[in-house]
Amino acid sequence: MAYLLILGLAVLALLTGQSSANYEYQTKYLDVPLDHFSYVNESVTFKLRYLTNDTYNPDGSGPILFYTGNEGDIELFAQNTGFMWELAPKLKASLVFAEHRFYGKTLPFGNASYESPRHLGYLTSEQALADFAYLLAQINPSNRTVRARPVVAFGGSYGGMLAAWFRMKYPHMVTGAIAASAPIRQFDTDCGVFNQILTSVFSVAYTKECSLNIGRSWDVLKNYSSSADGLKTLNEKFKFCSNLTKAEDVTGTFFDYLIDVYGNLAMI
Incomplete structure (x- = not known):
């Protein structure tokens, strides 16, 4: 089903063409754990910034198009990802753009975030994906009586890698992923x-x-x-x-x- 969903979205994108997207969003913050994989700092949190737009899904029943933020200010990505904005009204979807830890205004240690290797040890793709999963669990909960809304992850370049990994690592939360220009096989090549x-x-x-x-x-x-x-x-x-x-x-x-x-x- 995930593959059919991705194929359907790709075809729909070709049919919609360019439109005058209204790039408006609400800025929100969520306290997320600094370390998702250790019991040492489990009480330490920081504020993760994310942007939302529910214009096309006022009743909150439609799918969620989720941008896996990469290395930069999340507002720049929100303002330059027209594909998602074109799809949202067609799918009656909500838009969510999540900022990557240590970038933009999502700084776990404030202005000192880059000053120590001890701080930068928390800058990993695994921790970032866990941030996104934590965020989704808060905004798209499911239980025995309520079924979570379908989620499609989007990203480009490193963000595309994150989108693909998000689908692979958290398949119970992410229905599909569109990974644009994602160098997932780059690791076979010397970085230099x-x-x-x-x-x-x-x-x-x-x-x-x-x-x-x-x-x-x-x-x-x-x-x-x-x-x-x-x-x-x-x-x-x-x-x-x-x-x-x-x-x-x-x-x-x-x-x-x-x-x-x-x-x-x-x-x-």
């Missing part, structure tokens, strides 16, 4: 292969010196980021929409942008 290929592209398409210069540029940019004068120079040279004001703006935001640029250039 992609960057090695990018480097070879610049060496072959241009010159070896080109790829070497790109490699040297990271240290140069780091040096500029360490002083006010250096940051000023970068702002003047690159003419950013918003000025870089601290080293983290360079080694974080700017580096991420450059990595995307080099990756896309190599694939053109």
